[in-house]
Amino acid sequence: MASLRDLGLSEYEARAYRALLRVGATTAKELSRASDVPMGRIYDVLNSLEQYHLIRSQAASRPKKYVAVEPDTALDRLLESKREELEEKASQYESVVDELAVELDAAEPVHDQFWTAAVGADETIDLLIERLAAADESLIMVAGTPSPQFDLGAVGDIVLEELESALDRGVDVSLLMSPDLVESLPERVGQQYVDTLADHPGFHVRTAENVTGVFNLIDGVEVCIEVPNPMDPGQAFALIDLKDPEFAANLRETFNPRWEAAVPLSF
Known part of the structure; x- marks a missing residue:
């Protein structure tokens, strides 16, 4: 079964995002209870989700509240993030191949039968x-x-x-x-x-x-x-x-x- 973890989220991040979709705008404390993410980890998880642009925060409210972006938008952003990650990996591998090609081609060929x-x-x-x-x-x-x-x-x-x-x-x-x-x-x-x-x-x-x-x-x-x-x-x-x-x-x-x-x- 497909999971948000397949697109790069941790278990806690996936739980928090799903819980925000269920409960709507809420505080970190309330989200910790709704998602079963420990209170000691919830702020790190929320910061990570904000970096992924999967949630928005209402800084003016006290306490601060968070809301999930729509699923289609969230999934598109996660997919794009994965694409960029794969392209970067591919570029790194291509550089490794170029270096190794020069190194290995420098070896004298052996023409044994x-x-x-x-x-x-x-x-x-x-x-x-x-x-x-x-x-x-x-x-x-x-x-x-x-x-x-x-x-x-x-x-x-x-x-x-x-x-x-x-x-x-x-x-x-x-x-x-x-x-x-x-x-x-x-x-x-x-x-x-x-x-x-x-x-x-x-x-x-x-x-x-x-x-x-x-x-x-x-x-x-x-x-x-x-x-x-x-x-x-x-x-x-x-x-x-x-x-x-x-x-x-x-x-x-x-x-x-x-x-x-x-x-x-x-x-």
Whole structure:
């Protein structure tokens, strides 16, 4: 059950405000009895409620009397106070993240061999987006068969956003596709790339025959290989992420001549 405590009031503050709504304008002594807030605490509670702008006081009367503001107004003020508190917290966390990002990025990267895999559509996309976001220098994307990376749904939109972010942070993006895949893509996919990426100097797209499979080469040291669903080739079944500089270098050597011979594509 919802409580005023959920919006930041203490138990005594909540009792006092509810009692003021019931009894109307009253003194601190009378409110202490009506709310079961100890007399030794009632003035602190009333001062706190005034700071929240949940009550008003009649200073001219002797003894001083208090009245509650209307519930709608009180709840709006409590909600706004919580919003400001959360925004301040978010700002503090963002500052912490900025400081830690500088500190952690200063560490020398370790390029030991390591591999992991994700199985299932959601897990595959999560891993793919994570690795795309990790690119610092270069991102080579090779697609010879249908892939959710280039669809019109939520996955394609997320990948597009990650590519845009990568370009904004200075990553060079090269996309090599088979002509058959280009022909199979809905026109709107090409339009999305035109609207979002085509004019960026770091984005390059080419087509070449005999391009098969789907993989991403990240910073020359890491490879993400998409495993298609055998029942639905347009959907990813799994993603293998392999961090192996030697394997990545060999893959780059195979890629380079195909890229040089490929035909630039205009969407």
